[in-house]
Amino acid sequence: MANKTLSVVLLSGKGGVGKTNISLNLAYALFQMGFKNMLMDCDLGLANLDVLLGITPEGNLQNALLGEAQISDVLHHVEPEGFDVLPAASGVPELTELQPDMRDLLLARLEPALDKYDYIFMDVGAGISGTVQTFAAMAAMRIVVITPEPTSLTDSYALIKVLNARYGLRDFMVIVNQATSASEAKSAFEKLHGACRHFLHLEPVLLGHIRNDKKVPEAVCRQQPLMTYAPGSPAAQDIHTLASRLQRLRLGMADWLAPRKILQPTPDKQ
Secondary structure, three states: OOOEEEEEEEEEOOOOOOOOHHHHHHHHHHHHHHOOEEEEEEOOOOOOOHHHOOOOOOOOHHHHHHHHHHHHOOOEEEEOEEEEEEOOOOOHHHOOOOOHHHHHHHHHHHHHOOOOOOOEEEEEEEOOOHHHHHHHHHEEEEEEEEEEOOHHHHHHHHHHHHHHHOOOOOOEEEEEEEEHHHHHHHHHHHHHHHHHHHHHHHEEEEEEEEEEEOHHHHHHOOOOHHHHHHOOOOOHHHHHHHHHHHHHHHEEEEEEEHOOOOOOOOOOOO
16 A cells, blocks of 8 residues: 555644644654655744744745745755755734635645655644644644643643534544653643543543653754754653654554545534
């Protein structure tokens, strides 16, 4: 069977949990394993993936949406990291809430560009905006990034609740970031899992955790992926483990990774 693209959206209830950094470094780890990846900056109001990479793209997603360029024209190939980045525009408020017609246009323009990739990582903004929900419904896999902080757990539960209520989504993977130990990560996940099972009757799955590591902010300041800046660091080792698990999951999902029709939200109940 030919390779099929796995689209992965990374979500978080609150900002500052390291979601963009994880997206970037997972893409790099999978490139090291021989896979072709695209990283989409889907935070359409406050783009920051280009800042993390220290690049200045000539075009972005807004140009493609407005018909000023093709998707292929605004893709930025990152060397030596070896993957493609689709940058977003920053400070464009009309893009923070994708209307249905703009969403359909985005899908139509993206579709031809996606076939050549093994993975598409969609890095969306934090919270539960309409655009976040749209990308969450588009993707084949949803990964919720949490930290052990109570506010992160509460906001992540709210995010899962909204996506379940509006789109009927029930499958969520979880990465616990900035954990001091495996036991702290397990405890944080179990709190979220317990709330989801009790109140929503769904059970998120723990993909893994990433240890708190001083090399992570250092890499951000140097505008380098952690995987190139400190490949032997604890957090980099954890990201390699997560990348291997993702690939095993992708192989298991191969039969149904064909392009999927976007789910439509259910009307809000009055």
